[in-house]
Structures are given as structure tokens and as C-alpha cells.
Amino acid sequence: MGRPRQVQICCSSKCLREIQPHEKAVALTCFAQTLGMGKRRSSKSERLFLCPQCAYRVAGVERQPSHTAPFDLAIFRVLLDLVGADPDVATAGWELLQQRRQTILYTPLALPEGEVLPPERRALKAG
Ligand SMILES: [Zn+2]
Incomplete structure (x- = not known):
């Protein structure tokens, strides 16, 4: 078991939502390395989520990035390899969609905190 996870931000510029430590996610790791410059050196790695x-x-819906965007293409290819190999990521995405459906369409609106409804007038007059 690895280190406990922290809250992460989805790295998609279309999303940027918080991913809580208990939530499912996909991690991407990247680092740089020197080539042909004597002793090979590597940078620290960065993890994206x-x-x-x-x-x-x-991986499954957007168009394949162009060869003129090699970094985007590399990310597309590693995601396609991971997501296309097993239904687990698609299933986790569907679970989030199911929660969103429940929250937006089927959760009744709550009264604001501390709001008190007045008693019916009719009951006071009867006594
Ligand atoms: Zn996202």
C-alpha cells in the first residue's frame, strides 16, 4: 500500500474538479531525462490526475491528437492503452454519472438551514 492520497485536481482543463482521496482516479507520471550528455540525469517526476x-x-470520445502535438498524442496513447484494456475506468465514470443523475434530478431541494414555517392560523382561533 502506498502513501495516503491527498486531494488532487483533475488535470483536464475542461474539468479541474477536486478528486477526494477516497475517490477513483487515473494517475499520469512524467519526468525528463538527459540523453547523450555524459552521465544520464533525470528530473523529479510530476504526477497528474x-x-x-x-x-x-x-481516450474514448475525443479525437486522436495530431502528430503536430506530440505531448497530447503521447498522453492520448497511454490513456487509450489503460482505459481500453479493461472496463474498470469506464465503470468508475458511469458510477460518477449515476451519482450526478441522483443529485441533479432526484434529490429534493432542502429548505435553507434554520427556516421555520409559521403555525397555521386556524388552530389558534378554534380555542
Ligand atoms: Zn475530470
């Missing part, structure tokens, strides 16, 4: 919906969208 995508929510399952964005990972699925990039």
Missing part, C-alpha cells in the same frame, strides 16, 4: 470521466473522455 484525471477523474475517471475525463480519462474515458480523452
Whole structure:
């Protein structure tokens, strides 16, 4: 088991939502390395995170990036390899969609905190 996760931000510029430590996510790691300059040196790595919906969208819905955008193309290819190999990411994305459906369409609006409804007038007159 790895280090406990922290709150992350989905790295898709279309999303940028918080991914809580208990939520499902896809991690991308990148780092740089020198080549042909004597002793090979590597940078620290950076980890980026995508929510399952964005990972699925990039790999399965959006157009394949052009060869003139090699970094975007590389990310597309690693996501396609991961997401296309098993239904787990698609299933996790569907679970989020199911929660959103419940929240937006089927959760009744609550009264604001502390709001008190007045008693019916009729009851006071009867006594
Ligand atoms: Zn996202």
C-alpha cells in the first residue's frame, strides 16, 4: 500500500474538479531525462490526475491528437492503452454519472438551514 492520497485536481482543463482521496482516479507520471550528455540525469517526476470521466473522455470520445502535438498524442496513447484494456475506468465514470443523475434530478431541494414555517392560523382561533 502506498502513501495516503491527498486531494488532487483533475488535470483536464475542461474539468479541474477536486478528486477526494477516497475517490477513483487515473494517475499520469512524467519526468525528463538527459540523453547523450555524459552521465544520464533525470528530473523529479510530476504526477497528474484525471477523474475517471475525463480519462474515458480523452481516450474514448475525443479525437486522436495530431502528430503536430506530440505531448497530447503521447498522453492520448497511454490513456487509450489503460482505459481500453479493461472496463474498470469506464465503470468508475458511469458510477460518477449515476451519482450526478441522483443529485441533479432526484434529490429534493432542502429548505435553507434554520427556516421555520409559521403555525397555521386556524388552530389558534378554534380555542
Ligand atoms: Zn475530470
